Protein backbone atom coordinates (compact mmCIF):
# COMPACT_ATOMS: atom_id res chain seq x y z
CA UNK A 1 0.00 0.00 0.00
CA UNK A 2 2.84 2.31 0.83
CA UNK A 3 4.41 2.07 -2.57
CA UNK A 4 1.04 2.35 -4.18
CA UNK A 5 0.33 5.52 -2.33
CA UNK A 6 3.52 7.10 -3.46
CA UNK A 7 3.02 6.00 -7.00
CA UNK A 8 -0.31 7.71 -6.88
CA UNK A 9 1.26 10.70 -5.29
CA UNK A 10 3.81 10.70 -8.04
CA UNK A 11 1.13 11.07 -10.63
CA UNK A 12 -0.32 14.09 -8.98
CA UNK A 13 2.99 15.60 -8.00
CA UNK A 14 4.32 15.15 -11.48
CA UNK A 15 1.50 17.22 -12.74
CA UNK A 16 2.14 19.79 -10.09
CA UNK A 17 5.84 19.92 -10.71
CA UNK A 18 5.59 19.86 -14.44
CA UNK A 19 3.31 22.78 -14.30
CA UNK A 20 4.39 25.11 -11.67
CA UNK A 21 4.70 23.96 -8.17
CA UNK A 22 2.64 25.57 -5.58
CA UNK A 23 4.65 28.72 -5.50
CA UNK A 24 5.01 29.28 -9.16
CA UNK A 25 1.39 30.31 -9.28
CA UNK A 26 2.04 33.25 -7.07
CA UNK A 27 5.38 33.90 -8.63
CA UNK A 28 3.71 34.21 -12.00
CA UNK A 29 1.97 37.35 -10.87
CA UNK A 30 3.84 40.59 -10.96
CA UNK A 31 4.94 41.73 -7.56
CA UNK A 32 3.02 44.74 -6.35
CA UNK A 33 4.82 48.02 -6.18
CA UNK A 34 6.59 48.53 -2.90
CA UNK A 35 8.78 51.13 -1.33
CA UNK A 36 10.38 48.54 0.91
CA UNK A 37 14.10 48.20 0.32
CA UNK A 38 15.93 45.13 1.47
CA UNK A 39 19.51 45.71 2.47
CA UNK A 40 20.37 42.09 1.82
CA UNK A 41 20.81 40.63 -1.63
CA UNK A 42 18.65 37.55 -1.42
CA UNK A 43 18.97 34.35 -3.42
CA UNK A 44 16.61 33.60 -6.27
CA UNK A 45 13.15 32.57 -5.13
CA UNK A 46 12.33 28.90 -5.41
CA UNK A 47 15.94 27.80 -5.72
CA UNK A 48 17.85 25.99 -2.96
CA UNK A 49 20.21 28.70 -1.71
CA UNK A 50 23.77 28.57 -0.45
CA UNK A 51 24.55 29.25 3.19
CA UNK A 52 26.75 32.08 4.33
CA UNK A 53 29.98 30.68 5.77
CA UNK A 54 29.27 32.11 9.21
CA UNK A 55 25.96 30.27 9.36
CA UNK A 56 27.71 26.96 8.82
CA UNK A 57 29.76 27.60 11.95
CA UNK A 58 26.54 27.09 13.89
CA UNK A 59 26.35 23.39 13.02
CA UNK A 60 29.98 22.62 13.73
CA UNK A 61 30.53 20.49 16.81
CA UNK A 62 26.83 19.76 17.01
CA UNK A 63 25.48 16.26 17.19
CA UNK A 64 23.41 15.66 14.07
CA UNK A 65 21.54 12.45 13.33
CA UNK A 66 23.16 10.46 10.57
CA UNK A 67 19.99 10.07 8.55
CA UNK A 68 20.24 9.75 4.77
CA UNK A 69 19.85 12.65 2.40
CA UNK A 70 16.87 11.20 0.59
CA UNK A 71 16.57 11.30 -3.14
CA UNK A 72 13.48 12.92 -4.56
CA UNK A 73 12.43 13.63 -8.07
CA UNK A 74 9.77 13.13 -10.68
CA UNK A 75 7.27 14.00 -8.04
CA UNK A 76 8.43 11.27 -5.70
CA UNK A 77 8.97 12.34 -2.11
CA UNK A 78 11.43 10.81 0.34
CA UNK A 79 10.87 7.15 1.11
CA UNK A 80 12.30 5.01 3.92
CA UNK A 81 15.41 3.02 3.12
CA UNK A 82 13.77 0.01 4.69
CA UNK A 83 9.99 0.05 4.30
CA UNK A 84 8.29 -0.04 7.66
CA UNK A 85 11.35 1.10 9.59
CA UNK A 86 11.84 4.62 10.88
CA UNK A 87 15.13 4.98 12.75
CA UNK A 88 15.20 8.77 12.49
CA UNK A 89 11.73 9.74 13.64
CA UNK A 90 10.43 10.79 10.25
CA UNK A 91 6.99 12.33 10.54
CA UNK A 92 5.87 11.61 7.00
CA UNK A 93 7.02 8.01 7.25
CA UNK A 94 5.37 7.10 10.53
CA UNK A 95 3.87 10.17 12.13
CA UNK A 96 6.79 10.19 14.56
CA UNK A 97 7.07 13.32 16.68
CA UNK A 98 10.02 14.53 18.72
CA UNK A 99 9.61 16.06 22.13
CA UNK A 100 10.04 19.64 20.95
CA UNK A 101 7.78 19.42 17.91
CA UNK A 102 4.66 21.53 18.19
CA UNK A 103 1.59 20.11 16.51
CA UNK A 104 -1.51 20.70 18.62
CA UNK A 105 -3.26 23.02 21.02
CA UNK A 106 -4.76 22.23 24.42
CA UNK A 107 -8.37 21.14 24.57
CA UNK A 108 -10.76 23.89 23.58
CA UNK A 109 -8.22 25.86 21.57
CA UNK A 110 -7.52 25.82 17.87
CA UNK A 111 -4.69 27.37 15.85
CA UNK A 112 -5.38 28.29 12.26
CA UNK A 113 -2.16 28.13 10.28
CA UNK A 114 -1.59 29.18 6.69
CA UNK A 115 1.41 28.12 4.63
CA UNK A 116 3.21 29.15 1.44
CA UNK A 117 2.43 32.86 1.46
CA UNK A 118 2.40 35.69 1.36
CA UNK A 119 0.78 35.77 -2.04
CA UNK A 120 -1.33 38.08 -4.12
CA UNK A 121 -4.37 36.49 -2.43
CA UNK A 122 -3.20 37.00 1.13
CA UNK A 123 -4.67 40.51 1.58
CA UNK A 124 -8.18 39.13 1.13
CA UNK A 125 -7.53 36.78 4.03
CA UNK A 126 -5.92 39.55 6.08
CA UNK A 127 -9.00 41.72 5.52
CA UNK A 128 -11.27 38.94 6.71
CA UNK A 129 -9.16 38.15 9.76
CA UNK A 130 -9.21 41.84 10.68
CA UNK A 131 -12.96 41.87 10.34
CA UNK A 132 -13.53 38.88 12.60
CA UNK A 133 -10.63 39.83 14.87
CA UNK A 134 -8.93 36.44 14.80
CA UNK A 135 -5.16 36.06 15.07
CA UNK A 136 -3.45 33.21 13.25
CA UNK A 137 -0.02 31.90 12.31
CA UNK A 138 1.52 32.28 8.87
CA UNK A 139 4.33 30.00 7.76
CA UNK A 140 5.98 32.12 5.10
CA UNK A 141 8.26 31.07 2.27
CA UNK A 142 11.39 33.22 2.04
CA UNK A 143 11.09 33.98 -1.64
CA UNK A 144 7.49 35.09 -1.12
CA UNK A 145 8.46 37.39 1.73
CA UNK A 146 10.98 39.14 -0.49
CA UNK A 147 8.40 39.43 -3.25
CA UNK A 148 5.64 40.67 -0.94
CA UNK A 149 7.30 42.60 1.88
CA UNK A 150 4.33 44.89 2.38
CA UNK A 151 1.99 41.95 2.87
CA UNK A 152 4.45 40.37 5.26
CA UNK A 153 4.61 43.54 7.31
CA UNK A 154 0.86 43.94 7.25
CA UNK A 155 0.35 40.43 8.62
CA UNK A 156 2.90 41.08 11.34
CA UNK A 157 1.47 44.44 12.34
CA UNK A 158 -2.02 42.97 12.45
CA UNK A 159 -0.86 40.78 15.31
CA UNK A 160 -0.55 37.49 13.48
CA UNK A 161 2.40 35.25 14.16
CA UNK A 162 4.99 34.88 11.43
CA UNK A 163 7.03 31.73 11.13
CA UNK A 164 9.14 30.12 8.44
CA UNK A 165 8.39 27.64 5.68
CA UNK A 166 11.91 27.53 4.22
CA UNK A 167 13.38 29.54 1.41
CA UNK A 168 12.53 27.36 -1.59
CA UNK A 169 9.90 24.89 -0.33
CA UNK A 170 11.81 21.71 -1.02
CA UNK A 171 11.66 18.45 0.92
CA UNK A 172 13.97 19.12 3.86
CA UNK A 173 15.09 15.51 4.27
CA UNK A 174 16.33 15.67 0.68
CA UNK A 175 18.69 18.52 1.54
CA UNK A 176 22.21 18.37 2.90
CA UNK A 177 22.85 19.77 6.36
CA UNK A 178 24.37 22.85 4.75
CA UNK A 179 21.36 23.34 2.50
CA UNK A 180 19.02 23.04 5.47
CA UNK A 181 20.99 25.80 7.16
CA UNK A 182 20.68 27.98 4.07
CA UNK A 183 16.94 27.31 3.65
CA UNK A 184 16.16 28.35 7.20
CA UNK A 185 18.61 31.21 7.64
CA UNK A 186 17.69 32.99 4.40
CA UNK A 187 14.04 32.57 5.34
CA UNK A 188 14.75 33.98 8.79
CA UNK A 189 16.72 36.88 7.39
CA UNK A 190 13.94 37.89 5.00
CA UNK A 191 11.32 37.98 7.76
CA UNK A 192 13.74 39.72 10.12
CA UNK A 193 14.47 42.43 7.57
CA UNK A 194 10.80 43.19 7.11
CA UNK A 195 9.54 42.92 10.67
CA UNK A 196 12.60 43.46 12.82
CA UNK A 197 11.96 40.12 14.47
CA UNK A 198 13.67 36.84 13.75
CA UNK A 199 11.24 33.91 13.78
CA UNK A 200 11.97 30.93 15.97
CA UNK A 201 9.50 28.46 14.47
CA UNK A 202 9.32 26.76 11.10
CA UNK A 203 7.12 24.28 9.34
CA UNK A 204 8.87 21.82 7.05
CA UNK A 205 7.24 21.74 3.60
CA UNK A 206 5.05 18.63 3.26
CA UNK A 207 5.68 17.99 6.96
CA UNK A 208 8.90 16.38 5.76
CA UNK A 209 11.13 16.22 8.82
CA UNK A 210 13.35 13.74 10.59
CA UNK A 211 15.93 13.93 13.37
CA UNK A 212 18.68 15.18 11.07
CA UNK A 213 16.55 18.13 10.03
CA UNK A 214 15.51 18.71 13.63
CA UNK A 215 19.10 18.65 14.85
CA UNK A 216 20.32 21.12 12.23
CA UNK A 217 17.37 23.41 12.88
CA UNK A 218 17.88 23.24 16.64
CA UNK A 219 21.52 24.22 16.26
CA UNK A 220 20.26 27.39 14.60
CA UNK A 221 17.71 27.98 17.34
CA UNK A 222 14.68 26.87 15.31
CA UNK A 223 11.79 24.65 16.40
CA UNK A 224 9.41 22.74 14.09
CA UNK A 225 5.66 23.01 13.95
CA UNK A 226 3.63 20.27 12.29
CA UNK A 227 -0.18 19.96 12.44
CA UNK A 228 -2.82 17.51 13.59
CA UNK A 229 -5.68 18.44 11.26
CA UNK A 230 -5.28 18.75 7.51
CA UNK A 231 -8.00 20.61 5.65
CA UNK A 232 -6.76 19.33 2.28
CA UNK A 233 -7.58 22.77 0.94
CA UNK A 234 -4.71 22.40 -1.44
CA UNK A 235 -6.31 19.38 -3.05
CA UNK A 236 -9.38 21.45 -3.78
CA UNK A 237 -7.30 24.26 -5.23
CA UNK A 238 -5.57 21.79 -7.51
CA UNK A 239 -8.59 19.74 -8.59
CA UNK A 240 -11.79 21.47 -7.51
CA UNK A 241 -14.08 18.94 -9.15
CA UNK A 242 -12.26 15.91 -7.81
CA UNK A 243 -11.99 17.41 -4.34
CA UNK A 244 -14.95 19.71 -3.83
CA UNK A 245 -14.96 22.44 -1.26
CA UNK A 246 -17.93 20.74 0.41
CA UNK A 247 -15.59 17.94 1.51
CA UNK A 248 -13.31 20.39 3.23
CA UNK A 249 -16.28 21.96 4.91
CA UNK A 250 -17.69 18.60 5.97
CA UNK A 251 -14.44 17.63 7.64
CA UNK A 252 -14.17 20.93 9.43
CA UNK A 253 -17.78 20.70 10.55
CA UNK A 254 -17.03 17.33 12.07
CA UNK A 255 -13.96 18.68 13.85
CA UNK A 256 -16.16 21.34 15.37
CA UNK A 257 -18.72 18.76 16.47
CA UNK A 258 -15.95 16.74 18.09
CA UNK A 259 -14.78 19.68 20.19
CA UNK A 260 -16.62 18.76 23.42
CA UNK A 261 -15.27 15.21 23.47
CA UNK A 262 -11.82 15.81 22.00
CA UNK A 263 -8.95 15.38 24.43
CA UNK A 264 -6.88 18.06 22.75
CA UNK A 265 -7.27 21.03 20.45
CA UNK A 266 -6.15 21.46 16.90
CA UNK A 267 -3.51 22.95 14.69
CA UNK A 268 -4.95 22.91 11.19
CA UNK A 269 -3.13 23.17 7.90
CA UNK A 270 -4.29 25.66 5.32
CA UNK A 271 -2.70 27.80 2.61
CA UNK A 272 -2.91 31.42 1.53
CA UNK A 273 -1.31 30.81 -1.81
CA UNK A 274 -4.39 30.34 -3.96
CA UNK A 275 -7.63 32.22 -4.44
CA UNK A 276 -9.51 28.99 -3.78
CA UNK A 277 -7.77 28.25 -0.50
CA UNK A 278 -8.32 31.77 0.74
CA UNK A 279 -12.01 31.40 -0.09
CA UNK A 280 -12.06 28.14 1.86
CA UNK A 281 -10.37 29.85 4.78
CA UNK A 282 -13.10 32.44 4.90
CA UNK A 283 -15.78 29.78 4.50
CA UNK A 284 -14.65 27.51 7.33
CA UNK A 285 -13.33 29.89 9.96
CA UNK A 286 -16.76 30.61 11.47
CA UNK A 287 -17.38 26.89 11.91
CA UNK A 288 -14.29 26.45 14.03
CA UNK A 289 -14.78 29.78 15.75
CA UNK A 290 -18.05 28.54 17.25
CA UNK A 291 -16.43 25.41 18.66
CA UNK A 292 -12.97 26.55 19.72
CA UNK A 293 -11.04 29.49 21.03
CA UNK A 294 -9.07 30.51 17.94
CA UNK A 295 -5.52 31.51 18.82
CA UNK A 296 -2.14 31.48 17.06
CA UNK A 297 -0.07 28.35 17.50
CA UNK A 298 2.51 30.08 19.69
CA UNK A 299 -0.20 31.32 22.01
CA UNK A 300 -1.85 27.96 22.57
CA UNK A 301 1.55 26.36 23.15
CA UNK A 302 2.69 29.22 25.37
CA UNK A 303 5.93 29.82 23.48
CA UNK A 304 7.70 32.93 22.26
CA UNK A 305 7.54 32.93 18.47
CA UNK A 306 10.52 35.21 17.91
CA UNK A 307 14.15 35.30 18.83
CA UNK A 308 15.74 38.50 20.03
CA UNK A 309 14.29 41.10 17.72
CA UNK A 310 17.61 42.88 17.50
CA UNK A 311 19.65 40.02 16.20
CA UNK A 312 19.54 37.58 13.34
CA UNK A 313 22.55 35.72 14.63
CA UNK A 314 21.37 32.60 16.32
CA UNK A 315 23.30 31.42 19.28
CA UNK A 316 24.16 27.77 18.91
CA UNK A 317 22.15 25.74 21.33
CA UNK A 318 23.55 22.90 23.32
CA UNK A 319 24.27 19.80 21.31
CA UNK A 320 21.00 18.22 20.43
CA UNK A 321 20.45 14.67 21.30
CA UNK A 322 18.56 12.44 18.99
CA UNK A 323 14.93 13.02 19.52
CA UNK A 324 12.92 10.17 20.82
CA UNK A 325 9.59 9.40 19.30
CA UNK A 326 6.71 10.64 21.34
CA UNK A 327 4.86 7.61 22.53
CA UNK A 328 1.62 9.12 23.60
CA UNK A 329 0.26 11.07 20.73
CA UNK A 330 1.39 10.48 17.24
CA UNK A 331 -0.07 12.31 14.36
CA UNK A 332 -0.46 10.78 11.02
CA UNK A 333 -0.14 12.89 7.96
CA UNK A 334 -3.70 13.13 6.92
CA UNK A 335 -4.85 11.75 3.66
CA UNK A 336 -8.43 12.05 4.64
CA UNK A 337 -10.97 12.65 1.98
CA UNK A 338 -14.58 12.22 2.86
CA UNK A 339 -16.70 9.98 0.75
CA UNK A 340 -20.07 9.12 2.16
CA UNK A 341 -19.13 10.50 5.50
CA UNK A 342 -16.47 13.02 6.27
CA UNK A 343 -13.40 11.85 8.05
CA UNK A 344 -13.58 12.91 11.60
CA UNK A 345 -10.00 13.73 12.36
CA UNK A 346 -6.49 13.27 11.21
CA UNK A 347 -5.34 12.24 14.64
CA UNK A 348 -4.56 8.58 14.85
CA UNK A 349 -4.01 7.19 18.28
CA UNK A 350 -1.49 4.66 17.20
CA UNK A 351 2.12 5.60 17.22
CA UNK A 352 2.98 2.96 14.68
CA UNK A 353 0.65 4.37 12.13
CA UNK A 354 2.03 5.12 8.72
CA UNK A 355 0.62 7.42 6.13
CA UNK A 356 -0.84 4.56 4.19
CA UNK A 357 -2.36 2.75 7.14
CA UNK A 358 -4.03 5.56 8.97
CA UNK A 359 -7.74 5.97 9.27
CA UNK A 360 -7.67 8.43 6.45
CA UNK A 361 -6.49 5.86 3.98
CA UNK A 362 -9.64 3.84 4.33
CA UNK A 363 -11.52 6.86 3.20
CA UNK A 364 -9.17 7.35 0.33
CA UNK A 365 -9.53 3.81 -0.91
CA UNK A 366 -13.24 4.23 -1.13
CA UNK A 367 -13.24 7.24 -3.32
CA UNK A 368 -10.86 6.41 -6.04
CA UNK A 369 -7.29 6.66 -7.04
CA UNK A 370 -7.35 10.22 -8.24
CA UNK A 371 -8.40 11.53 -4.91
CA UNK A 372 -5.90 9.32 -3.16
CA UNK A 373 -3.20 10.97 -5.17
CA UNK A 374 -4.51 14.41 -4.48
CA UNK A 375 -4.91 13.73 -0.81
CA UNK A 376 -1.46 12.23 -0.61
CA UNK A 377 0.17 15.33 -1.95
CA UNK A 378 -1.93 17.73 0.01
CA UNK A 379 0.63 17.61 2.79
CA UNK A 380 2.16 20.93 2.04
Ligand SMILES: [Zn+2]
Nearest residue numbers: 115116205380
Ligand atom coordinates in the same frame (compact mmCIF):
# COMPACT_ATOMS: atom_id res chain seq x y z
ZN1 LIG B 1 3.99 24.49 1.85
